[in-house]
Structure formats: structure tokens, C-alpha cells
Amino acid sequence: MEYNFKEIEKKWQAEWQRQQTYKVDVDSSREKFYVLDMFPYPSGAGLHVGHPLGYIASDIYSRYKRLCGFNVLHPMGYDAFGLPAEQYAIQTGQHPAVTTENNINRYRSQMDKIGFSYDWSREVRTCEPEYYKWTQWAFLEMFGHYYNNKLNRADKIENLIAHFEKQGTEGLDVACTEQMTFSAEEWNAMSEKEQQTVLHNYRLAFRADTMVNWCPKLGTVLVNDEVKDGLSVRGGFPVVQKQMKQWLLRVTAYAQRLLDGLDSLEWSDSLKEIQRNWIGRSTGAQMFFDVAGSDRKLEIFTTRPDTIFGVTFMVIAPEHEWVMDLTTEENKQAVEEYLEMTKKRSERERIAETKRVSGVFTGSYCVNPFTEEQIPIYVSDYVLAGYGTGAIMAVPAHDSRDYAFAKHFNIPIIPVVEGGDISVESYDAKAGKMINSGLLTGLDVKEAIPLMFDEVEKRGLGKKQVNYRLRDAIFSRQRYWGEPFPIYYKNDVAYPVSEDKLPIILPEIKNFGPTEQGEPPLARVEDWGTEEGYPFELSTMPGFAGSSAYYLRYMDPHNDTALVGKKENEYWRNVDLYVGGIEHATGHLIYSRFWNKFLYDLGCVCESEPFKKLVNQGMIQGRSNFVYRVVGTNKYVSLGLKDQYETQEIHVDVNIVKNDVLDLDAFRKWSPDYADAEFILEDGKYICGWAIEKMSKSMYNVVNPDYIVDNYGADTLRMYEMFLGPLEQSKPWDTNGIDGVHKFLRRFWYRFYDRQGNWNVSDEQPTAAELKTLHKTIKKVREDIENFSFNTSVSAFMICLNELGDCNKRAILEPLAVLLAPFVPHITEELWHQLGNESSICDAAYPECNPAYLVESSFEYPVSVNGKMRFK
């Protein structure tokens, strides 16, 4: 029998489906293991060879864990709401539901060909009402809760209302948008509408006026991740800053817990670092500066209270609410002009002018509480309204931004820490001896900072404070293709739809663009509202809404009374291994953790972190090929000779190039432009140039997995993707190397069959050398899988086969097949059955776990050489 991968793979994929080999259920007699891939957004382009990399790695790990005896949950689904389908709909009128369905089918057929062990009975799609019912439900719960800092968890909003009724804001320690103070009497005297407005200051899902990235062309709000260099990531349209009423999630309430939780996770240090920076905790002092000639006290935040003797001016953000109050009559015009200018400046311009210093003097002064000196107050957009208090004390000698500002406006620069040369630049380091600083003079910076915290509190000037860079997540999008909000409006007040009315189903529409009035597409739906006629919210939820709790839904995907059943959640708990791209570090991976912690507070889930271990697979880059056209002709010169001509580099389809040698006929046929091409060859061949670039259509370097599966088989594809290099590293795809892996599988096959195709497995006893090779390989492969070092385990298999020579003994080949099964499930399943086994190789025991395969006496343990354990 020949190694006919096409037949073998087709046969077993059908068989696995028929027997439901990969279906799993709660089984309290076995230990669980949950392996999850980041589910894909099904784009119209289909999968290229880079996409399945992480899926293959997690599939190998799942199959391995199953062989080791675990009950493995390994599901897959689709993140199906999103902008591309909507953009396509606006352009073509094709309903996003239709294109999404088509794309999903395409993805599914591509994935099926690779032989994954997913339990498809658990598939979820975020755009289906049965699924987004629970996205809406979670939102309602957030709407119905606030964050209680004393309990350090979310609490029912009813409890907050009760507190207001009894004692107003007295004794409250809760997360809020802004500090409010009112008494019980004041609260009780408020109208329903006023009370509801106040509550938005505390709810975990709330409405507020915020500066947002508004993209006029897309007609929607974008989060920072969706904007790059002032342009939208999708489409590349200009984005401007705009004040709008938006729904937000109070992620900041969980900042400290999100930070603390990182310590317990098995994530890479770099990923944890990205999240820490994103959360951006900093400890400093809140301080009040008296405004000269007024009873106002300007509140600022600083991490360097030790430099107070070097303060020579104050700066407030253009959006600071006191700007006009602090501006004197003679400076009024200049300040107003400045405010007008900053308002007009878009995000894009700000970035372009990032080094340009601008600002204006208000005419007012603060009093330095330590020196009693008067210091001028400026307005400048280098101070952000959204961080700290929107006002700073400026120390030009020790802050580079303050330094640039002081130089520009000729403000004095007083050094208070020894070490730098302030005639050249500021000295920002937190190290050195204090000078010119009254009571601090002579101390080290490290001593001065804590001393000042005490001093500030003692003198009643302010207190120690922790700030976070993390912002609340903007949660509404002015789009159609997303989850509708379970919110209706009555008398302009937002009310939750009752839970038993969920899901609020996204209505069908024909025109997907914004209305002429700039309203979201849902404004086109005539009866979009409650039965009583109250209008629903017109926005829909953003992409991260549906992806924040999908890992929980997989545990119990068809439950229609809860997001996840208690029994299911307590068995599967959380994700043991999560595999996906690093690009979600500050988006999905923050929001999911937040969402999970909220559900944890509600008692709906039993683990406070969703993803225990996380592995980021690297990106697979494209390897492009070039031909060199002699300028002004239709002649193409081979790489080695191109320096003799003036040439132009042109991308050529990698599929008509093999080992950098161009297929001349295929090139002539590739495009009419090249039909009459002439070539200047070297050694009778046309050698192409190459470069590593992003895999994309425009570079003609896209390789489709279907093509590889058709020509080499799924097993070869799986093994080769792993062989390319370390999983977490970015690396180029190069189809040329694939023969080596394919050859390995053929050689493995022909241990079982001879060249004439006759079954040729012997029952002879293996030699000691053969057993040593086998067990060395078992040990190595197992260690490599546990360390996600799949490339070296593939090498180990190849070495093993080389060492075994032409050994065809069952006692060696059978355990080797089990060892290989996670990597190449089809070929091993076939051989496993040829060996006479009835059940699937998926249910075999991993060699090391199976005593039958361990011949103790013949197994040579590693010996100590120079104090190291090694095999002889």
C-alpha cells in the first residue's frame, strides 16, 4: 500500500465526524483540561497559511493532553460581528449576516481539511441571538451594579440608592466618574430624572460625555486601538476628536485587581509588562496651590513632590473647567484664541506637531506653599484633561516637557537636584542630592520623596494618591452590525429592558449607512423601541463585547437560562491554555479579565482570572520574490547580473517560483504584460531576488493552506508549520522546506509497508539500542511539548527514524505512532488501525504513561557527565 495521504485524510476526517470522536462532556471522574484558541473574525479573504499556526499548536497540545488521560475541552467559534462586513454591506447592499455566513463556511471548510480535534457541537457565533442574549445580559448586570471600594467588589445599585436615601454621599468610598457631594435630603428632593443622571456617575455601565475618536467617513466612534497615526485602522480615514454622549464600562474600578491578578498568571513577562504599562499605576501626591488674590485652591497631581522648590510655573489643560475663571481681562482674547485653536486641532495634527511647544499665560498666579512665591499659571495642551486633575506644577529643571515649555516662554529654571546640566537639558532621573530646597537640601531624592508625602499631609496641602493611566472603555458604536443595547429611553432617561425580554434582536435593514442627520443606522428602523413605544438605544456594542465571555459560553453553549451553568463552570473552571496573537494585549485580554472579574463578583463564575496560561504564537510573514526588469524594456535580468543594468524591482507570484528559480513559461502566462517577456539568464536559470514582508495579496506572497493540503496533505502541513521555528517567534513561510517533512512521513509509512506495498511489520523483540532510541525520543518529545518547543520535537522524530535504520518492529513502531499522533493524526490513525487496534488512536495511552511500553531493564537512564545529566 502506498502512502496515499488524500484518501487517508478524507477517510479519517469523515470517520471522526461520524463517531463524534472529539465530543466532550462533564466527567467528574477525570481531570479536566481546557485548551482555547482566540476565535477568528471570519474575513472575506479566507485563511492563509499563517492563520492556522496557533490552531495547530493548540491542537497538538490538546491531543497530547487527551492521550495523557485528561478530559480535554477544545472548542472553536466565530467572532462574527464587526466593521468589515458592515463596510462591505454599505458598498454592495449585501446583508452582513449573509457575507458573514459565507465567510464562516469558507473558514470551516479550510479548518476541517487540517484535521483539528474541535468539539464542533459547542461552536458559538457572537452574532446569533442565543449567544448575544448573554452579552446583553452581562451589560444589564453592569448597568445594575456599582463598585464599592470598601468591599472591593461590585455591589447592587439598589444598595447605593439606599445609602443615598439614608445619608447622601456621606461615608461613601466607591468608584465614580467625578466626586459628588450631596445630603440625603438633597437626594430625596431630586426628580427621577436628576437621580438617574446622578446614578450614571456610579454605574459600571454608564453614559457620559466624553472626548471620542470620531471618524466622519465611517460614521462611528473608534477606540484608540482602532486609530493609528490619526487615521482609522480600517479604511485609513481621518479621525477627529469630538465630545459625545457615549456608553462606557467602568474598567478603571478594577485597575488594581487587574494589576494584582497578573502575578498569578503564566503569561510571558513581556505581555504582563504591556498590561502593567497600559494600566499605568503611579503613586504621587495630590496637592492644593492657593490662587493669588482668590480663595480658590488649584488641585494638581505630582509624582515628584520633592522638586517643589523648583516649581516656576503652573499649567492647566485647555479643557480645565477653571480656564476662563483664571483668565484676567487683558489675557482673555489670547486665551480664547488658544482654546479655539486647540479644539480644532485633530488628533492627527497633534501627533504631527508633537514636539511643538504651545501655550498661553492666563494672567493669574498661584502661591508656592513652601516658598510663598507667586508663580504664573499657563494653559497648554501638553497637559491632558483626562489624567490626574488636568493641572500640574511645572519643574522645568527636572521634567523635559516643562523644560521645553520654560525655554520657549523664557521662564526661570531652578535646579533642585544635583546631577544634570540644565543649560543643555532637564535632569529627569530620580536620583541625586537635593539643593536649593529648604528643609530638603542635602537629602537624597529617594529620602526626599517619602518625606514630602508626610510633609504635604502634615501641612494639610493634600495627600498621597494613586493614579492609573487606564481609561474607562467606550462601549457604544454608531454602527449596525453589532449587539443592540437592552436600553430604552423615557423622558430622555435610559432604562434597562427587563431581563425576560432578552435578547433584543437586531432588526433587518436594507440601508446600512448612517442617516442624513448623522444618526446610527438603527434610526432607520421604524418601530425600534419597546411595546409601549419607548425608543431603544440606537448604538450597538463594540467588537470586544462579544469576545469578552465567549470562553465561558463554550462550557455550556446551549444553556438558555444562564450564561453558563453552575455545574459546568465548576467543572471546566477557566482556560488552562490560551493560544493567540499578542495584538490583543491591551484590548481583548484586558476587557475579558475585567468582564470575568465582574462576573466573579456576581458569583456567576468560580475563577477570578479567565486564562491561566497564555502563549502568543508569532506572526508568519510572507517571503516575496522579485524579478528585475531592465528599465524601459520588457527584458528581465537574473539576480546575479542585475547590477550590470538599470533595473526596476517587480513582485512576482511566489507560486511560480521554486527555490528562487523562476518558471519562465508560467511567468509569461501570469499576466498579458509578460507574454512577450525576454530573459537574461545565469547558468541557464532565472534567479529571483527575495525579501521577508507581510503576507498579503499585493506582495503576491500569499500561500493558501488548501494548496498545501492538496499537494502534501494535512499531516505534512501541520508538522511543517511546527518545524518552521519556535512557536512564539515571527518567522517567514517558505514552501521550499516542506519536502523534508513530507519525506519523513513517507519514510515512517514505509516502515510499515515495504516498497512493493506489502505489510511488513515484524513481531521480533527490539534490541537494546532500538529501545534506547525510542525512550530517548519519548522523553525528549514529551518535554518539548510541555515547553511548547514543537520545532525541536519534530527534529527529534527525524533523528529517531534516522537512528532506527530500517527497524520495522511492532514494539518500536506502535509507541512511536502514538507519540506522533498529536502532530499527524491522520497517518497515525490509519497505521494504528492497520496494526489491528479497534478504537481511535485518540484514546490510546501516551507511551510514557503506559507501562506496557516501558521495558525497565533496557531503558538507559541519563548519566552524570561533569555534573550534568546527559544521555551517553
Next chain:
RNA sequence: GCCCAGAUGGCGGAAUUGGUAGACGCGUUGGUCUCAAACACCAAUGGGGAUGACCCGUGCCGGUUCGACCCCGGCUCUGGGUACCA
């Protein structure tokens, strides 16, 4: 600017974490088979050297050590994250 990761043959990458650098695969060269080609198989393959015991080699400079791709100090370059966060 700041933070993180990395740099090893013609190419992708190994090196049991301080102990024979270049495993494994690709490519290349030579050979066997064939009328021929493809497939397959065998051999060689870091550089230099009269192709022999020898010398030089892990981005660059220095250090620690009996011994350094690995540890320490200083640079250079590449990739990624972040950007007025006070």
C-alpha cells in the same frame, strides 16, 4: 524619547542553560539507479589551509572563568510595544 525582545553557515533554526558550536531540515555539489528526466538512495557541505595533525569562527569592544553563543560592563543594528500619564 521610554520599555521589552533579539542578533549563530547560502536559508529556517539546534546547542540538555557555563562543558566537543552549527543537531534536524532546506539548498548546493558529487555519486548510484535510468536511454534520459523525475522520484529514491548514498556521500560531502561554517571559513581558511599543500584539503593532512593546524588556524579562525556565534553583531562589535572589553571583563569574569580551567573553559563563555550562554554570566558581567559598554556600544551597534533589527523587530515589537508605548507615546506629552506630570
